Amino acid sequence: MTTQTIDTNADFLQREQAEDIFFGQLVINWARWFVIAAGVALVMILMTDPDELAVGLLPIVGLMVVNFYLHGRRLARKPANRGLVAISSVLDLAVITAVIAIGPGDAGTGLGNQFYVAYFPVIAAFGFVMPRRFTVVYILIAMVAYATTCLLINAQIVGGGEVNWNTFEALVTRLIVIGAVGGLASFFWRVQRSRRRDFNG
C-alpha cells in the first residue's frame, strides 16, 4: 500500500514536470523571438560593411532556425523534451555573451554593449519553466559569463590594480538584477506549482 502511494506520487511529480516543460516552453520560444529581433536591429543598423553584416547575421540566423524548429514542434503539439529545451537555452546565453564580447559595428564591447538586456527575457522564461535547481545553475552561468566577459574586455573596470567604481557599480547593478529576475521567475513557478497541488489535494 505504502509502495503504491509512493509510486503514485512519483508518477504525479513526473507528469507535473513534463507538463511544466510542455506548456512552458512557449514562453522560452517567445523570449528567444525578442532576442532575435533585438539582434537583428543591432546588426542591421550598426554594421556598414557587407561582409561583416553577413558574418554578424550568422548567429542570429542560427538562433532563428533553432526557434522555428522548437516553436514549430510546440505548435504541432510535439514539444521538445527537457534536455533539448535546456541545450537551446544555454545556446541563447552563448549567443548573447558572444554578441557582448564581439560588439558588432560601433555597438561597443563588454560593459559598453547594451545587448546585455537580452539576458532578462531569456532568464525569466527559463525560471518560469524549469525546476529551481536548474534555474539557479542557469542564472549563475549567465552571471559568470557576463561578469567574466566584462572584466576581460573592459580594462577600465580594474585597470592597473585600481578599481573604477562607476563602471564596477554598473556591472554589479546589472548582475544583481539578472539574479533578481531569475529568482522572481523561479519563485512564481513555485507559487503556481503549489496552487495546482492545493487544488489537486
Next chain:
Amino acid sequence: MPCPHGSHDREHNMTQSTDLRSQSPDPNGAKIFGIDLARVINDDMKSGLPMIIYARWVLVITGFGLIIWNPPDNLLEIQISVLILIGLAVGNFFLQVEVNRERPIRTWIVYAASVVDIVAISGVLVLTNVFPSSTYVFYMPALLALSVTFSTFTTAKYTLTALATYLLISIGPINDLVGSDPSAGTVAATNLIIHALILVAVPFCGNVYWRLEKARRAQEIEADLVEQQLTENFETTSIGGDA
C-alpha cells in the same frame, strides 16, 4: 472511512470551486469552463502580489546599497533618490505586513503600487539624465512582477506607459549625446530600440506564462467537474438499479 490518496480533499476542493461559482457570479456573465472569472482573477492577483512586493524590495535594497556604496556627485540627486526609496520601503512594508497577516488588500492599492514603481524608476532616470543608464534595468523586475499578477490588458497598459515614459525620458540625454558627438546618434538610437524591445519582451513573456497557467488550472477544474458529474451519475444509476 478515510478517503485514500486524498480524494476527500479533492472532493472538498471541487465543492469549493462549485460553491464559488454560485456565490459570486461574474457581473458580465463571462465564464470559461464554468468558472467564475472574477474570482479566478482575484486569486491570480493574490498569488502574484508577493512577486510585486519582492521585486520592490530588490529595488529598495539595491538602490540604498548603490547610493551608500558610490554616492552621486549631485547632492539633490542623492536627497530625492533617498526620499523615493524611503517612500517605496514604507509602502512595501505596509503591503508585506498585510500579506503576512493574510488581511485583504484593496485592488486599487495593488494597481497603485505598480504605478508608483514605474514612476519611481522613471523619476530616478530623469534625475540621472544619462543614456544609457543602469537604472533602466530596474524596470525589469517591476514589469515582470506585474505581468504575472494582472490581466493581459492591464499588463499591456502598464507596459506601454512604462515604454512611453522611458522613450520620452531618453530623448533629452540622447540629444545631449548627439550634440557633443554627432556620430553617437546611430548607436544611441540602436540601443534605445533594443531597450524598448526588451522592455516589452519581459512583461510579454511573464503574461504568456500567466495565461498558460490559467488555462492549465481551468482544464484541471473542468476535468474535476466532469469527473464529479460522472461519479454522481454512476451513483444515481446504481441506486436506481438496486431499487
